[in-house]
Amino acid sequence: MRIGPYQLKNNLIVAPMAGVTDRPFRILCKKMGAGMAVSEMVASNSLLYGSEKTRRRANHEGEVDPISVQIVGADPKMLAQAARFNVDNGAQIIDINMGCPAKKICNVMAGSALLQNEPLVKTLLEAVVGAVDVPVTLKIRTGWDKAHRNAISIAKIAESCGIQALAIHGRTRACAYTGHAEYDTIAAVKAEVRIPIIANGDITTPEKAKFVLEHTGADAVMIGRAAQGRPWLFREIAHFMATGEHLPSPAVTEIRDVLVAHLRDLYEFYGEYSGTRIARKHISWYTRGLPGSAHFRHLMNQLPSTEAQMAAVCEFFDLQLERGERLHYGEELAA
Template identity: 45%
Template sequence: MRSNKLKPLVIGDITIEHPLALAPMAGVTDLPYRLLCKEQGAGMMCTEMVSAKGLYYGNRKSEPLMATDPKEIPVAIQIFGSDPEIMGQMAAKVNDGRFQMIDINMGCPVPKIVNNGDGSALMKNPELAGKVIKAVVDAVDIPVTVKIRKGFNDELINAPEMAQVAQENGAAAIAVHGRTREQYYSGTADWSIIRKVKEAVDIPVIGNGDITCAKDVLRMQEETGCDGFMIGRRAKGNPWIFKEILHFFETGEEMPRPSLEEVVAMMLRHGQMMIDFKGEYIGVREMRKHVAWYTFGFPGAAKLREKVNHTETYEDLEELLQNYLKATNGRD
């Protein structure tokens, strides 16, 4: 019978104590948020995706995406592109000691990425995907991982084949989202495809899709036999999910959800970290979406979101959240 305990995740020569990965999400998993999730127990960290062509042409937007902190080690940089030569060159460029792994995005479903032949478009061309992976692997001396989807659409479900291509070309691990590109994030993730990928390769497999709590991790572990567990949308405004999962596997008990006081304190700390990292103008504006995620399901959250969208300074944000806390607790 399979053990229910969470084992460390070993990728190449990197050992990740907790096999819980924070999924790379554009506009979400920047350095401040990764640090908050790391504190709560996330094991494998990954930057937002970085364009290899953007790096190649010196796009100034690329550098902030690559900011790291020693506290989040081990961290991977996720790059995307479909030109093997450029991908190899840029992988070598970022192999500068900041990152312990490189992840190749072959799962992004966004039209502007797919229409350029990048992201999940590579699911349609396993031969080219293999060349991209080999170019990156040959260019660096750190483990290379690959993130894929179930397939491109219902007519092309080829995750096991793609995983084999990745392994044959030197990938050290594979992450699988149990939806096709056509599904985006709708419907239910198909965990059986994760099991099929696990059966098809010898390298570690990280399951992704519809993990919302510790019991989902347990169920994915039992149904797929995968080695790691990647959490994406459920981590938005919810860095505690990693701590809750670890607590469940250590004690067999579920942790109570954070109180509104704890949520407000986390939002204010997150806001200050964003300002320290991006400046007040950008930091406060980017916190608006995070506040919406943090407060989802709380009383009066819709009205709060409306007000937050007009905040300009940290003082505005702090006053608004403290007033919301007092008003909401006054209803109890």
């Protein structure tokens, strides 16, 4: 998989997820086998540039190349300005969000709401591509709703504007995250354009990744929710694609070690107050499916400090080790 001058080590990409794909998570997923990770979206509103949140999102220290930053907005000038800002702060690839289904994004005609306005899509893409000298990529859905699937039309616009890769979540905005991903639509887009296509949606296992690549003809797959608390999914897919065989599921000791290291990175990155709170969701994801995890999560979410949180995590995994448990994940996990 190649994007502009960047040759990825494989065709497995971490999807941009608000509140999830921060620097610690991106670095971890790359260590675990992902070829690229796209940052959580950064608003194009220039008033936000001075905020602590925006500065943190633009922090890529220690991250393996290429560094891809996603921006969101509906004003061409502001989106171009946001692209330049992020390139000046280390972004090597700019990704444009036209796939987010969240109401707060769509209500300002950004994210997937833009799919309703193809002339504006063209104007926005031209503005960003013309503003920076790094590759620009785009993420979309298959359309606004099932009656208005226009992914092929958007893909052709993107290609004509100089977009260098297109990620498609195989659902409409109206579908949000319900139902099943439309792999046939992704395949239809792939057949109509020459730029690399990245398939996204419901990719939860190595077998599913192989099926999606073969069915759609896509150049890469993008994995989001299935990697939450399960970053080793990328190495599992890479191994299966290379050998046709499965890696053993991770032992409790490895899961504990990965989680502990992840928590330390979160604490250092966010500080005591925010680190404790942001870590809670990650702890919940890592421990799902283990005996006693529901009760543990309830107690853990009340702990006020990083020290208490870390001690509780270590104690919980000590109990798992006494049982000799391993983690096993099934198809029911969402992508």
